[in-house]
Amino acid sequence: MTERAYSYELSRELSAVEAHHFSMTGKLQKKDAFECNDCRIPLSCTKWGEDGQRYYFYPSTKVEHHMEGCTYASDRDITDKIKKEIEEAITIITQTGIIVVAKSKKYAKTNKENSEESESKEKRTYQTSNSGFKNQAQNKKLTALATFVELYNNQEINNEKKNIKVEGETISLDDYFVDVTDGHLIENQNRIFFGEAELSAFMSQKGKSEILAINFVDSDYPPIYSNLEQVKKRSNTRNIAHLIGKESVLIYFRGSLVEKDGKKKFEPFNDAFYKDLYSPEN
Numbered sequence: 001m002t003e004r005a006y007s008y009e010l011s012r013e014l015s016a017v018e019a020h021h022f023s024m025t026g027k028l029q030k031k032d033a034f035e036c037n038d039c040r041i042p043l044s045c046t047k048w049g050e051d052g053q054r055y056y057f058y059p060s061t062k063v064e065h066h067m068e069g070c071t072y073a074s075d076r077d078i079t080d081k082i083k084k085e086i087e088e089a090i091t092i093i094t095q096t097g098i099i100v101v102a103k104s105k106k107y108a109k110t111n112k113e114n115s116e117e118s119e120s121k122e123k124r125t126y127q128t129s130n131s132g133f134k135n136q137a138q139n140k141k142l143t144a145l146a147t148f149v150e151l152y153n154n155q156e157i158n159n160e161k162k163n164i165k166v167e168g169e170t171i172s173l174d175d176y177f178v179d180v181t182d183g184h185l186i187e188n189q190n191r192i193f194f195g196e197a198e199l200s201a202f203m204s205q206k207g208k209s210e211i212l213a214i215n216f217v218d219s220d221y222p223p224i225y226s227n228l229e230q231v232k233k234r235s236n237t238r239n240i241a242h243l244i245g246k247e248s249v250l251i252y253f254r255g256s257l258v259e260k261d262g263k264k265k266f267e268p269f270n271d272a273f274y275k276d277l278y279s280p281e282n
Helices: 016-025 075-094 115-129 145-152 228-233 238-242
Strands: 004-007 012-015 042-045 057-059 098-101 139-142 162-166 169-172 177-179 191-203 210-216 224-227 249-260 263-268
Touching: 004 016, 012 016, 016 042, 075 098, 075 139, 075 145, 145 191, 145 249, 210 228, 210 249, 224 228, 228 238
Parallel strands: 098 139, 098 162, 177 191
Antiparallel strands: 004 012, 042 057, 162 169, 191 210, 191 249, 210 224, 249 263
16 A cells, blocks of 8 residues: 555656546556556556545555565555465465575666656566566565564474575574574574664764664674664564663564674675564564
C-alpha cells in the first residue's frame, strides 16, 4: 500500500489519487505501468478506471515485494512481505530445500528522461519479476531479517538442520543466530547477532546527522551505529527509534564482526546498517 509511485507513461512520480484521476480521463492507459521510486519494483494502481474510496499502489506480482530498507514501503507492505516469506520458507524447509539469505537489491538512480527508455525498462522489470519461479522447489532467496527471526523462534522448525545458505556457506538456524552474551566472539562470519541492548542517540562530529547507538548489555561485542534519520524513515525500523531511552530492548543485527586498524567493529550484511536491524518490541 504505497501512496506514491513513478509512472512510466508520464515519466514522473505521482500520487495514487492522481493516477486514478488520469485513468478516468484517459491520460493514463495502464494500471501496472508504475514502479516504486525507491526500490523500483513494479507496482499497480487500485480501482483503475472506476470509482472507489481509497487509492494506492501495490506490488504487481506475488513474487516481488518492496526491498529491505525501502522508504516507500508501508507497515502493511512490510507485514505482508514477512508473512509471505515465512510461508515460502516453511514450504521450502519441509521439501528439504535450501533458504538463501539474499541481499537487498541496490538500484542506481536514473533520470528516466524519455518514454522509450521507460518502456524498455518496464519490459526488463517485468521479465525480472517473473524469473524467480524456476528453482523455487529447490531453494528460495529471502531478504527480510524479520523473516529469519520468526523462523528461528518457530517451535515447529528444527533449528539444528542445515538449510540456510549465507554467502555460500550452508548452516543451521542455530549456527546463524549468535547470542551476544555467550562470551565467545564470532568474527569474519555473516551471522544474526541478538541480545538485550541500550539505545541512545548523539550528533555526529560534524553535527550534520543524528546517530543511533546500540550497546549490547553484558556483552563483549562493540556498539552498532546507524543514521537515526534513516532508521526513522523506514516502516521496518521506525519502532527502534521510538525505543531510545528505554532500559533495554531486544535487538537483532545481521552482519559480521571484523577487525580494522586494530579495532573490532560490526559491518552490515547489506550496504547500510538500517537495512540489517530489527526489534520485535514497540
